Amino acid sequence: MANNRLRMYMRMVSGSLIRRASRLVIAVLAIAIGATILSGLVTIYYDIPEQLGREFRSYGANLIILPRGDSKITRETLSRLENLIGKNKLVGMAPYRYQTVKINEQPYIIAGTDLAQAEKNSPFWYIEGSWGNSSEPEKVMTGHEIAQTLNLKLDDTFTIQGVKYGERAEASRQDLSAQENQKRDSARQNFHKKLTVKGIVSTGGAEEGFIFCDIDMLDELIGDSFRADVIECSVIADAAELETLSSRIEKEIPELQPRAVRRLTQSQDIVLSKLQALVLLVTVVVLIITMISVYTTMTAMIAERRREIALKKALGAENKLVMSELLGEGVLLGIIGGALGVFLGFEFALQVSLNVFGRAINFQIALIPITIAVFIIITVAASIIPVRKVMDIHPAIVLKGE
Amino acid sequence: MSNKILELNNVSKIYGELKALADINLSVNAGDWLSIMGPSGSGKTTMINIIGCMDTPSTGSVILDGVDISKEDSSSLTRIRRDKIGLIFQQFHLISYLTAVENVMVAQYYHSMPDESEAMEALEKVGLKDRARHLPAQLSGGEQQRVCIARALINSPKILLGDEPTGNLDEENEGIVVDLFRRLHSEGVTIIIVTHDPEVGDVAQRKIILEHGKIIDDIDQSATFGEALKLRSK
Amino acid sequence: MFLRMIIKTLVRQKSKMLMIAFTVILGVSLSTAMMNVMLGVGDKVNRELKVYGANITVRHKDAALMSDLYGLTEGLGVNDKFLHEEDVLKLKSIFWGFNIIDFAPVLEGHAVFKNSNVDLIGTWPEKNAILATGEELHTGLKSLRTWWDIQGEWLNDSDSDKDSVMIGSALASQNNIHVGDSITLTNNGLTKTFRVKAVFNDGGNYDEKILMHLSDVQELMHLPGKVSHIEVSALTTPDNDLARKAAQDPRSLSPEEYETWYCTAYVSAICHQIQEVIRDGVAKPVRQVAESEGTILNKTTLLMILITILSSIGSALAISNLITASVIERSQELGLLKALGAYNWQIALLVLSEVMLTGLAGGVIGYFVGIGFAQIIGQTVFGSYIEIARMVILIVAVILFLVTLAGSIPAIRYLMALKPTEVLHGK
Numbered sequence A: 001m002a003n004n005r006l007r008m009y010m011r012m013v014s015g016s017l018i019r020r021a022s023r024l025v026i027a028v029l030a031i032a033i034g035a036t037i038l039s040g041l042v043t044i045y046y047d048i049p050e051q052l053g054r055e056f057r058s059y060g061a062n063l064i065i066l067p068r069g070d071s072k073i074t075r076e077t078l079s080r081l082e083n084l085i086g087k088n089k090l091v092g093m094a095p096y097r098y099q100t101v102k103i104n105e106q107p108y109i110i111a112g113t114d115l116a117q118a119e120k121n122s123p124f125w126y127i128e129g130s131w132g133n134s135s136e137p138e139k140v141m142t143g144h145e146i147a148q149t150l151n152l153k154l155d156d157t158f159t160i161q162g163v164k165y166g167e168r169a170e171a172s173r174q175d176l177s178a179q180e181n182q183k184r185d186s187a188r189q190n191f192h193k194k195l196t197v198k199g200i201v202s203t204g205g206a207e208e209g210f211i212f213c214d215i216d217m218l219d220e221l222i223g224d225s226f227r228a229d230v231i232e233c234s235v236i237a238d239a240a241e242l243e244t245l246s247s248r249i250e251k252e253i254p255e256l257q258p259r260a261v262r263r264l265t266q267s268q269d270i271v272l273s274k275l276q277a278l279v280l281l282v283t284v285v286v287l288i289i290t291m292i293s294v295y296t297t298m299t300a301m302i303a304e305r306r307r308e309i310a311l312k313k314a315l316g317a318e319n320k321l322v323m324s325e326l327l328g329e330g331v332l333l334g335i336i337g338g339a340l341g342v343f344l345g346f347e348f349a350l351q352v353s354l355n356v357f358g359r360a361i362n363f364q365i366a367l368i369p370i371t372i373a374v375f376i377i378i379t380v381a382a383s384i385i386p387v388r389k390v391m392d393i394h395p396a397i398v399l400k401g402e
Numbered sequence B: 001m002s003n004k005i006l007e008l009n010n011v012s013k014i015y016g017e018l019k020a021l022a023d024i025n026l027s028v029n030a031g032d033w034l035s036i037m038g039p040s041g042s043g044k045t046t047m048i049n050i051i052g053c054m055d056t057p058s059t060g061s062v063i064l065d066g067v068d069i070s071k072e073d074s075s076s077l078t079r080i081r082r083d084k085i086g087l088i089f090q091q092f093h094l095i096s097y098l099t100a101v102e103n104v105m106v107a108q109y110y111h112s113m114p115d116e117s118e119a120m121e122a123l124e125k126v127g128l129k130d131r132a133r134h135l136p137a138q139l140s141g142g143e144q145q146r147v148c149i150a151r152a153l154i155n156s157p158k159i160l161l162g163d164e165p166t167g168n169l170d171e172e173n174e175g176i177v178v179d180l181f182r183r184l185h186s187e188g189v190t191i192i193i194v195t196h197d198p199e200v201g202d203v204a205q206r207k208i209i210l211e212h213g214k215i216i217d218d219i220d221q222s223a224t225f226g227e228a229l230k231l232r233s234k
Numbered sequence C: 001m002f003l004r005m006i007i008k009t010l011v012r013q014k015s016k017m018l019m020i021a022f023t024v025i026l027g028v029s030l031s032t033a034m035m036n037v038m039l040g041v042g043d044k045v046n047r048e049l050k051v052y053g054a055n056i057t058v059r060h061k062d063a064a065l066m067s068d069l070y071g072l073t074e075g076l077g078v079n080d081k082f083l084h085e086e087d088v089l090k091l092k093s094i095f096w097g098f099n100i101i102d103f104a105p106v107l108e109g110h111a112v113f114k115n116s117n118v119d120l121i122g123t124w125p126e127k128n129a130i131l132a133t134g135e136e137l138h139t140g141l142k143s144l145r146t147w148w149d150i151q152g153e154w155l156n157d158s159d160s161d162k163d164s165v166m167i168g169s170a171l172a173s174q175n176n177i178h179v180g181d182s183i184t185l186t187n188n189g190l191t192k193t194f195r196v197k198a199v200f201n202d203g204g205n206y207d208e209k210i211l212m213h214l215s216d217v218q219e220l221m222h223l224p225g226k227v228s229h230i231e232v233s234a235l236t237t238p239d240n241d242l243a244r245k246a247a248q249d250p251r252s253l254s255p256e257e258y259e260t261w262y263c264t265a266y267v268s269a270i271c272h273q274i275q276e277v278i279r280d281g282v283a284k285p286v287r288q289v290a291e292s293e294g295t296i297l298n299k300t301t302l303l304m305i306l307i308t309i310l311s312s313i314g315s316a317l318a319i320s321n322l323i324t325a326s327v328i329e330r331s332q333e334l335g336l337l338k339a340l341g342a343y344n345w346q347i348a349l350l351v352l353s354e355v356m357l358t359g360l361a362g363g364v365i366g367y368f369v370g371i372g373f374a375q376i377i378g379q380t381v382f383g384s385y386i387e388i389a390r391m392v393i394l395i396v397a398v399i400l401f402l403v404t405l406a407g408s409i410p411a412i413r414y415l416m417a418l419k420p421t422e423v424l425h426g427k
Helices: A002-019 A021-059 A075-085 A115-121 A144-149 A178-185 A215-222 A239-252 A262-303 A306-314 A319-357 A367-390 B044-051 B074-084 B100-111 B116-125 B141-153 B171-186 B198-202 B227-233 C002-012 C014-052 C066-070 C085-093 C169-174 C214-220 C241-248 C255-262 C267-277 C287-329 C331-339 C344-382 C391-417 C420-424
Strands: A063-067 A090-103 A106-113 A126-129 A139-143 A157-163 A190-202 A210-214 A230-235 A256-260 B004-015 B018-029 B033-037 B059-064 B085-088 B159-163 B190-194 B206-211 B214-220 C056-060 C100-113 C116-123 C127-130 C136-139 C149-152 C164-168 C182-187 C190-201 C209-213 C229-234 C281-285
Touching (some): A002 A021, A021 C287, A075 A239, A139 A144, A144 A190, A210 A215, A239 A256, A239 A262, A262 C014, A262 C344, B004 B044, B033 B044, B044 B059, B044 B159, B085 B141, C014 C287, C014 C344, C100 C136, C229 C267, C241 C267, C287 C391, C331 C344
Antiparallel strands (some): A126 A190, C056 C229, C100 C116
């Protein structure tokens, strides 16, 4: 029995929505536009720390990892560290080994690193020529200062000399001839290698005074296994996350000593929180406007149906029943418009993300029920005032026009 | 006296300065067919509002089926209207997005329980069984009015109350509708019709004429009852 | 009569027209706010990015960065070349002086403390001065080290603050120095005692140094009036091809290009102008800051542009939707006009004029509400006013006109198709 009533109710509500298609389109459009902008903006809002956080990585490494005490960092430690931080959080992780070498009998420092990772870490380096790579290890990059001092240009060659790992350099002895001195230099404990300039590094900072080469080549040259003096990491994380990460590293890999680069982490937090606040405010403003727009649409929709409502009342409908029908329509409109809006909104956020950041965006599953629920509430709330007003309609108006 | 379905005792309705109804006394027996006539502004609409439980008189009492409705509030008026009155309007007032049978079912829905087969029966009675699945826009004016009559009858009201039911119909459809009233009358339905069409007014058993809120004439037409219609049918 | 009808509609149909006006106000205010924020966001974010510190350093042309790397600070001749403290304030006199937000001269020194060598940093911790132009100036290293975590208080400009120092956290913990302690520094036979006013945490190599007033280091190092480099933080425009070309060699530009470049706040243009006022100075962008700033700025601006465009489309649709809804709502009354013998075009003109007039009123109000919204956003997020861009008026006006027109079209088409009888007989 009650079933019959429910079926009739559904028939009336759905009949109203389906057979009044043109009006339905207007209302659904209003709701869907609102839901689209809202869910799009919320998606962007949640994704800003992630997306823009990646952009902030263009400032370079934000976590410097030093060995504790005199120990050096081995390849095994490096891979443990990589697993600990997690690949998806890591923009770049470059180990550095510093070695003093002589060029034209003057001391310089050569830094061996994973060049591909260093490039990811330091997008702000300006390279005249191009980045070196591990397949041609004898082609290296020199800092701008060194290039100036040694008067090196692209594709020029120079020779580095040095003492192998664990050996002592013998001082030049006065009593030896130059020839003997040269022989001593090429002896077993020493190394020398001819290198080509593939790129010249300008940064406006200390990097301009280094030579950068592949770390494996440097290890081989100095006759030692892999050992890094420092690891530079560029991690997608805010200050608090980096803090947690640092203490986890200290606990799980005690031979390492992580140090967050305060300058970058603090500043990133400040700027990111401002930008997030900006999008939040914009979202709130849009939400208010959306609500009002849905409200006006519902008012127009209901005002249009005064006569029909009066008729139903003349037929003996109680206010409660008529209201429940109108609100039922509101709920259905909210569901349809909200669902439509969620997907359009995701598309909106995706387009923004692709255009701005060149990356896809994370879809927040939770947004589907939330957006739909929010818009059911907005639609119903927007209907309540006009519906209540309509309840005052006198059934007698159906009698002779208006 | 027990067959009195409606009694108006000294009923007045006053809007500010205007006396729309002045001291009306009227009683209608069950099974009567009454038409109310009169020029514009004579108080016809006010009267139908009061009889149809959509308004209450300023003074006087209205006894409908033994209940005084003159002092009821709007929600109990709604309940009484639902149970005792079947309304037919000049402009049909079908819900445009519901089919003919659904429009009939709406009245059931608000009254008690929608029952599609019962609604179909009602449509069959007015000769519209094959049009039951059509939307109002697909029906002619006469057909729409017949759907309204089916809707008005579906809850077996005590009184069928028509407000210019033929006002928007051509002659042919008017004939069909009046014919239908006649059949209903023969089945014992009480019919009260407000009209200013003398031909429709003349087919009733009894005719009252309003002017300036007063009944100025009350004519028993039992003798000629039905004749006018027969004449027209020719 | 036509005018009379419009006026009557506007006055009598107040509630319906108010609804259209209200929607227009909302849409216009959103677009106005977003466009103003969008146009201002570059400048605002640029200022926010100043927390990363200096994006330009100025050194003596013969001084080399390499000294930093080897720790061979003296004797090699490289660091004997200094800039002059008296030149520093001239920075504000360059063409883009207004864009120079903060700057501070730095003199690096060293001294013996508890029998070991410590590095000293002499600077203007805080500088208040009145320029020749009458402009007040507040700057100093404090503004360039926003990320420092300070225990105690920053050094300041006042005379009573002389002989105070700030100590790096690493150095302080090694030597167990606390705020309020006194330390004694010796160099070249000169010994001075200083009060520790603060311990700072830089998270970088400053943590092992002592930060002092410039004059104190000049005195200890016997280098009166000298500074080793100047840190400059300037608002810059992200580089483009022209800027990159100019950065290689400004002389390679054509006169027109040079003019454009010189008058745009590219980092290379600002560096070029700094070199014109600082004797023997070479200004170089700190690429880590300068380059990344450009990236972030471009991304943020693009983000705001897209959000603005999409929100504007959204509000345009909403307005046009509502106009349609409310005109259709009035179909009854307009159908009556038709029954009275009005031509379709007369009704269309009537509807359009009404809607346009309402839209105009709504637009004007909406514009000012939107400016209010923009200022709320500016104050809340950036703590400063957002400059009002005049071009927004034009853009919004054109969009509004088109939107109102577009919104009226479906409604008018609906009215044209309407048969007067249908309307009057209450379909």
